Structures are given as C-alpha cells and as structure tokens.
Amino acid sequence: MxxxxxxxxxxxxxxxxxxxxxxxxxxxxxxxxxxxxxxxREPIRDSKLTGPERVSEVLNGHVDRCYEQYKMERHVFLNLEALMRQRGWLEDSRYLRVDEQLAMFISIVGHNDRYRDIAEHFQHSLNTIGEHFKKVLRAFILLGQENIKPPNFSRCPKQILEKPKLYPFFKDCIGVIDGTHVSASVPLSKQIPYRGRK
Structure with a gap:
C-alpha cells in the first residue's frame, strides 16, 4: 500500500x-x-423556632423545664450566663448568644446528645455547634481553675491521725472523693499474695 x-x-x-x-x-x-x-437545594434547618426562641421558651416556661433541659434551675443558669459574660470567657457571636451557647453545651454534656441532634434542635450547622462547643468547654475549664482548689496534701487529715486503725497506713493517701472508708479484709487462704502491700 x-x-x-x-x-x-x-x-x-x-x-x-x-x-x-x-x-x-x-x-x-x-x-x-x-x-x-x-x-x-433547600435548607435542612427549617424549623419555625430558632435556637434563641427555644432557649427563651425554656427559660420563660414552667420552672421545672429549665431543670429538665439544662440540669439547673433558671436563676442558676442565668447567673452562669452572667458570670461567663462578666469574666469575658464567652460573648455573643455573630450567630449565637451566650445563653444559646451554654444551652447547647449543657445539652451535649448533660443529656449525651449528639451534635446532629443539637443542630436540629437549635437550627445551626454541625460546624457551628462544634466550634461553639469548644469555646464553652474552654470557658468551663477556666471556671474550674478558678473555683476548684485542691486540698493541702502536705498535712495528714485529722480523721486519719486520730484513728490507730488508719494511721500510719493511710498517712500518705490523698483521700477519696466522698470521704468514706470501706473496711476490707482478705480471707486467710488468700493473704499470702497481699502480704506487705497496702
């Protein structure tokens, strides 16, 4: 070819x-x-009630509603909001007021709600919920640092010093949360592995 x-x-x-x-x-x-x-395209968050309206409804509704929703009485919630504002730990953002930020945080922590449930309830995006959750968490950490002071660990508590059954065995123990002591005894047949241990 x-x-x-x-x-x-x-x-x-x-x-x-x-x-x-x-x-x-x-x-x-x-x-x-x-x-x-x-x-x-249509908005997914299309409830008639906005987040601030829901918070207002709970705070201005029956006295037990605030306790059920936010795990505290109304005046405690309002005092917490005022304290967070006063200290400058939280402030109103472009999309969320401080009371709504606290309500979302408490719902997540107190009720073990998922971000998706909170997004639907308060009519915000998952990103907005996550961002403000972190802000409120940081504010609570600051509140904890200000209010929770550890006891003096250099002195042995009087309750231990005065009881020969406890002292000197528990002289270096930091303690327990509720201050109770539970007596425990190991059966004679199992005492050998525990000998010399506290």
Whole structure:
C-alpha cells in the first residue's frame, strides 16, 4: 500500500476516535447539567423556632423545664450566663448568644446528645455547634481553675491521725472523693499474695 494511504487511514481513524471522545465528553456534560437542574437545594434547618426562641421558651416556661433541659434551675443558669459574660470567657457571636451557647453545651454534656441532634434542635450547622462547643468547654475549664482548689496534701487529715486503725497506713493517701472508708479484709487462704502491700 501507498504510504499516503496508510497515513490518511490512520488520520481518519484518529479523527473518529477524537470525535467519539468529544461526543462522550459532551454527553457527560449534558448529564451533569441535567442532574444539577433536577437537584433543588433547600435548607435542612427549617424549623419555625430558632435556637434563641427555644432557649427563651425554656427559660420563660414552667420552672421545672429549665431543670429538665439544662440540669439547673433558671436563676442558676442565668447567673452562669452572667458570670461567663462578666469574666469575658464567652460573648455573643455573630450567630449565637451566650445563653444559646451554654444551652447547647449543657445539652451535649448533660443529656449525651449528639451534635446532629443539637443542630436540629437549635437550627445551626454541625460546624457551628462544634466550634461553639469548644469555646464553652474552654470557658468551663477556666471556671474550674478558678473555683476548684485542691486540698493541702502536705498535712495528714485529722480523721486519719486520730484513728490507730488508719494511721500510719493511710498517712500518705490523698483521700477519696466522698470521704468514706470501706473496711476490707482478705480471707486467710488468700493473704499470702497481699502480704506487705497496702
């Protein structure tokens, strides 16, 4: 065969492949455009009550509602909000007031609610919930550092010093949360592994 014939046949085949690729591309673009035109965007958070309205409803409703929702009485919640504002630990953001930030945080921690439940309840995005959860958590850490002081561990408590049954065995113990001591005795048959231990 002539060289020119081979070259022109290859050229024609290449053009056909290019045309096929272009047609496939065009079809894909049309399908994507059709899909996008069929998909209508609508807001997912479309409740009639906004987050501030829900918080206001709870705070101004029956006296037990605040305790059920936020695990504290109304005046305690309002005092906590005022304290957070006063110390500058929390402030109203563009989208959330301090009372709503506290309500969301307490709902997550106190009721073990998921971010998705809180997003639906307060009508905010998951990102907004997460961002403000971290802010309120930092504020509570500051509150804890200000209010929770460890006892003096250098002195042995009087309750231990005065009882020969406890002193000197528990002289270096830091203590327990509720201050109770539970007497425990190991049966004679199992005492060997525990000998010399406190």
């Amino acid at each position: 002539d060289q020119r014939m081979i070259a022109s046949r290859e050229h024609i085949e290449q053009m056909e492949r290019d045309d096929t690729d272009a047609e496939i591309m065009m079809c894909m673009m049309l399908l994507m455009k059709a899909r996008d035109s069929l998909y209508t």
